[in-house]
Structures are given as structure tokens and as C-alpha cells.
Amino acid sequence: MTNFPLPRLDKDPELNKLLLPYCRLKFGEMWTDEQKLHRVACIDACDISAVQKMLGEEKAVLAIQDPPYNFVAFEEHKVERFISWCELWIENTFNALYENSSLYIWLGADQNDNFQPFPQFILMMADSGFNSKSFLTMRNQRGYGTQKNWMAIRQELLFYVKGNPDFYIDAEYTDIPKVLKGYYKKVNGKVTENFERSKSENIRAGNVWIDIQQVFYRMEENVNGCFAQKPLKAIERIIQASSQKGELVMDLFSHSGSTLLAAEKLNRRAFVSDIDPIFCEISIRRLERYRNKGKTGWQNSNPFANEILKDKELKNYLVDKYDIKIPNRIYADNEELIF
Numbered sequence: 001m002t003n004f005p006l007p008r009l010d011k012d013p014e015l016n017k018l019l020l021p022y023c024r025l026k027f028g029e030m031w032t033d034e035q036k037l038h039r040v041a042c043i044d045a046c047d048i049s050a051v052q053k054m055l056g057e058e059k060a061v062l063a064i065q066d067p068p069y070n071f072v073a074f075e076e077h078k079v080e081r082f083i084s085w086c087e088l089w090i091e092n093t094f095n096a097l098y099e100n101s102s103l104y105i106w107l108g109a110d111q112n113d114n115f116q117p118f119p120q121f122i123l124m125m126a127d128s129g130f131n132s133k134s135f136l137t138m139r140n141q142r143g144y145g146t147q148k149n150w151m152a153i154r155q156e157l158l159f160y161v162k163g164n165p166d167f168y169i170d171a172e173y174t175d176i177p178k179v180l181k182g183y184y185k186k187v188n189g190k191v192t193e194n195f196e197r198s199k200s201e202n203i204r205a206g207n208v209w210i211d212i213q214q215v216f217y218r219m220e221e222n223v224n225g226c227f228a229q230k231p232l233k234a235i236e237r238i239i240q241a242s243s244q245k246g247e248l249v250m251d252l253f254s255h256s257g258s259t260l261l262a263a264e265k266l267n268r269r270a271f272v273s274d275i276d277p278i279f280c281e282i283s284i285r286r287l288e289r290y291r292n293k294g295k296t297g298w299q300n301s302n303p304f305a306n307e308i309l310k311d312k313e314l315k316n317y318l319v320d321k322y323d324i325k326i327p328n329r330i331y332a333d334n335e336e337l338i339f
């Protein structure tokens with residue numbers, strides 16, 4: 001495994017400056033994929049005309065949104081400001097979706113501060129035009145330990161609908177085998193147990209997902225530099241439950257490009273955006289890497305490894321500031337040398 005991580009990109013403006021020349025989008029620009037017509041736009045999710053321009057004449061059947069939760073932390077009126085900000089991209093999402101469509105939102109809740117912004121957010125959603133459908137929880141196995149409280153291992157996921165979209169239940173089965181017999185019920189006068197009644201040998205995911213591993217550096221899908229990457233398995237489950245092949249999925253906060261990649265893998269089209277050109281570039285590179293190498297991420301290497309090896313300033317910066325050991329060579333997928 002190549003050991004060539006990048007630090008969190010959101011915490012280091014200087015590193016951002018050094019990486020920007022390697023990004024093909026500037027703020028306000030859009031990349032259109034020639035093969036499958038996905039789109040990646042470098043825009044503000046709250047900008048009505050920019051989001052409309054990204055959609056063009058099209059509408060999506062599914063939106064998966066993962067906003068930054070705490071970007072106004074420590075400011076006065078932070079929750080109110082966060083909610084007003086959310087209202088804008090929620091309205092943009094509503095307008096970008098078909099009459100019958102689905103919306104999933106990943107949202108945090110600060111347990112040390114009255115669980116904000118969760119309650120304020122769900123109240124705001126009551127007037128958004130969307131109807132609540134489910135409150136899911138994904139077990140986030142990288143939770144932080146504490147001796148004084150329950151270990152925090154949950155990740156909240158809200159499911160809303162606009163109109164009455166289809167829900168494809170087969171997508172909802174996990175790879176966990178059923179082990180418990182029971183749940184007897186009379187069907188046509190005969191007592192049956194759950195194994196006889198069910199369609200599958202495996203258990204349904206339900207609205208508590210315990211079978212998904214949080215992304216970390218040993219997993220192929222890991223994208224170093226990203227700090228909020230959602231597991232592909234979760235995004236794929238959402239896409240399969242709430243869209244069909246060929247349909248359009250959108251994500252206004254693309255980051256590592258998980259929605260774009262999951263859509264590619266499952267033969268959907270995706271229109272995604274991020275306000276940051278570096279995350280737009282990472283999203284595009286991740287798609288290209290998957291197509292060229294069949295890999296879903298960089299494991300413990302990083303999306304800009306080739307550039308870093310060739311760019312002295314960038315290389316020295318990482319060595320001086322983070323003491324990163326720059327490998328002499330990178331073995332691409334253990335077979336060919338990149339440089």
C-alpha cells in the first residue's frame with residue numbers, strides 16, 4: 001500500500017493555493033463528462049441561477065445532500081444563520097427535482113449544545129414543500145470514545161419526498177444473513193415463521209444501518225485530503241432505493257465525489273457541485289480513476305500524488321509543514337510506475 005497521505009484540505013489555505021493550478025474548474029465553471037454526460041459544477045449551492053444553469057432543462061429524481069454542518073461555529077446566532085443558509089439550498093433542491101422525487105440529507109447534531117442544528121433544521125423543513133418520510137441512522141464506527149458518555153457512533157440521515165416517488169425495496173436488503181427464527185404469523189390459516197414469509201435470506205436494512213464501514217485509510221475508496229467522505233455503500237443503497245437506471249441524481253456538496261462515483265457504478269447520471277475547485281477536481285479525478293483503473297479511491301495515497309512528486313514547492317511545503325515522507329516512487333495499483 002502506498003503511504004502518501006494528504007492532510008485535511010479545509011484546514012490549510014496555503015496548501016489549497018498550491019493545489020489550485022492543478023484544478024480544471026474555476027469558481028462559476030462546469031465540467032461535462034463526454035462519456036456518460038455527468039456534470040460537475042463549481043458553484044455555490046445557494047445560488048439559484050447557478051444551480052438552474054447546472055440543471056439546464058433537466059430535473060433529478062433524487063438529491064443526496066451532505067452540507068457542512070458547523071461552518072459558522074463559534075459565531076453569534078450561528079444556528080439561525082445556518083438554517084437561513086440551508087433554506088436557500090433546500091429551495092434550490094426543490095426546484096431541481098421532479099414532481100415525484102426523493103431527498104436525503106446527512107446532518108449532524110451537537111450533543112453538547114442542545115443537539116443543534118438538528119431540531120431547528122427539521123422544523124424549517126416542515127415549510128419546505130418536502131414531506132418527511134424516514135429518519136435513518138447509520139452506525140459510524142469511527143465514533144469518538146469517552147468514559148463519561150455513550151460513545152458517539154451515529155450519523156443521522158433524513159429522508160424526505162416531494163410528491164409520491166417510487167421506492168425500490170429490493171435495494172434495501174443488507175448482506176447480513178438472517179439468523180433468528182421466529183416472528184410467527186398466521187398466513188391463510190397456517191402458522192408461518194419469518195424465514196418462510198420473507199423474500200430474502202438476508203435482513204433488511206431498515207432505518208438503522210449497522211452494516212456499513214466508515215471510510216478510513218486502509219479502504220480502497222479512501223480519498224485523503226477529504227474530511228467528510230461518506231461510504232460508497234451508503235450512497236449506493238440510497239441510489240438503488242430511490243432511483244432507476246438512467247435517471248438523474250444530484251448532489252450540491254460533492255466533496256470527494258461519492259455520489260458521482262456511485263451514480264456511475266449504478267448506471268445513473270449525476271449532476272454534482274462543490275463551491276471549492278479542489279473538491280470539484282477530486283470528484284472528477286475519482287470518476288476518471290474508476291474508469292481507468294477500476295479503483296474507487298486512492299487508499300492511503302492521494303489524488304494529487306503525481307503533481308506533488310513533480311512540483312518542488314508543493315513537495316517542500318508538505319515535507320516542511322507536515323513532515324510527510326514523500327515516496328521516491330509511487331506504484332500505481334502495484335503494477336506500473338507512475339513516474
Ligand SMILES: C[S@@+](CC[C@H](N)C(=O)[O-])C[C@H]1O[C@@H](n2cnc3c(N)ncnc32)[C@H](O)[C@@H]1O
Binds near residue numbers: 257
Ligand atoms: C460534508 S462535505 C460533503 C461530503 C460528501 N458527501 C462526500 O461523501 O464526499 C461538504 C462539502 O460542501 C462544500 N460546500 C460548502 N459550502 C458550499 C456551498 N455553499 N455550495 C456548494 N458546496 C459547498 C465543501 O467544500 C465540502 O466539500
